[in-house]
Amino acid sequence: MSEWLNILLRSAGLFALTLLLVRLIGKRLTSRLTFFDLVTGIAIGVIVAALSLNMVQNFAGGLVALAVWTVFPALLYLLAIKYKAVRDILQGKETVLINHGKVLEDKLLEARLTPEDLLGQLRKKNVFNFADVEFAVLEADGELSALLKREKQPVTPKTLGLDVGRENVPQTVMLDGVVMDEPLAAMGLNRRWLHTELAKAGVAPENVFLAQVDSLGQLYLDLFDDAIQVPKPRARERVYANLKKCQADCELYALATGNPEAGKMYAESARLLEQAVRELESLLTR
Numbered sequence: 001m002s003e004w005l006n007i008l009l010r011s012a013g014l015f016a017l018t019l020l021l022v023r024l025i026g027k028r029l030t031s032r033l034t035f036f037d038l039v040t041g042i043a044i045g046v047i048v049a050a051l052s053l054n055m056v057q058n059f060a061g062g063l064v065a066l067a068v069w070t071v072f073p074a075l076l077y078l079l080a081i082k083y084k085a086v087r088d089i090l091q092g093k094e095t096v097l098i099n100h101g102k103v104l105e106d107k108l109l110e111a112r113l114t115p116e117d118l119l120g121q122l123r124k125k126n127v128f129n130f131a132d133v134e135f136a137v138l139e140a141d142g143e144l145s146a147l148l149k150r151e152k153q154p155v156t157p158k159t160l161g162l163d164v165g166r167e168n169v170p171q172t173v174m175l176d177g178v179v180m181d182e183p184l185a186a187m188g189l190n191r192r193w194l195h196t197e198l199a200k201a202g203v204a205p206e207n208v209f210l211a212q213v214d215s216l217g218q219l220y221l222d223l224f225d226d227a228i229q230v231p232k233p234r235a236r237e238r239v240y241a242n243l244k245k246c247q248a249d250c251e252l253y254a255l256a257t258g259n260p261e262a263g264k265m266y267a268e269s270a271r272l273l274e275q276a277v278r279e280l281e282s283l284l285t286r
Helices: 003-025 035-052 059-082 084-091 105-110 115-124 181-186 191-201 235-256 260-284
Strands: 095-099 133-138 144-148 171-175 208-213 219-223
Touching: 003 035, 035 059, 059 084, 095 105, 115 133, 115 144, 171 181, 181 191, 191 219, 235 260
Parallel strands: none
Antiparallel strands: 095 133, 133 144, 171 208, 208 219
16 A cells, blocks of 8 residues: 555544544533643644654554543543542632732732733723722633722613613524524514515615514614615614603693593503603613
């Protein structure tokens, strides 16, 4: 057998074997690499390359080495799931770099990081002033986690004391000009509704590249022709405006009517509408 054919067959067999062995290790190598994962991957690659090119005289010994570098890490990962001490050895421990706004120089040295490294990691988190950080932790995988000081944190509905409704995942109802019936049905809609909304927006169905419907039934469009400006959905604003108008009308009727019972009814309706507007305001005006 010629040398090139021998290398081809050996490489194909090792490729299939390596694929099987890597699957045995799991998805860890392809997600977040620790230093141990990196060393394991390099060792497996070197062994496979040496065996493929027939650089190892004892082929069986090379297979044993490949099995060791595959099976042993898989066993260590299983042990790491159960025992923290093994996890600390394989993955390392997290390191606090900033504590209560103070940079810990000794921890930076321990993590082998320079001040420029720390500032660069913070900038990746959209933090450009280290004084804004309450805590910063270097995770075991080398990723920096930062917690801003309370006064520097973004405002959320919870901090404002607002109760907002649950937001559902938008459904893609058109993709590359093709209507997708299953997501439409999941939203309780149909093709007639979709074509009606497209007609309101003045858009032809064949010009729609992507269309999504949010939890309030608003349709968002992206067209093949980017020069065409698509009007933004105004369903929330219209609902909010109609509620406010109904509230104002009820207040006006309560003042204008000469019937005390009718005035009382209109005043109560205005109060209920005001309460509904107050509860829905954060949802309808964002």
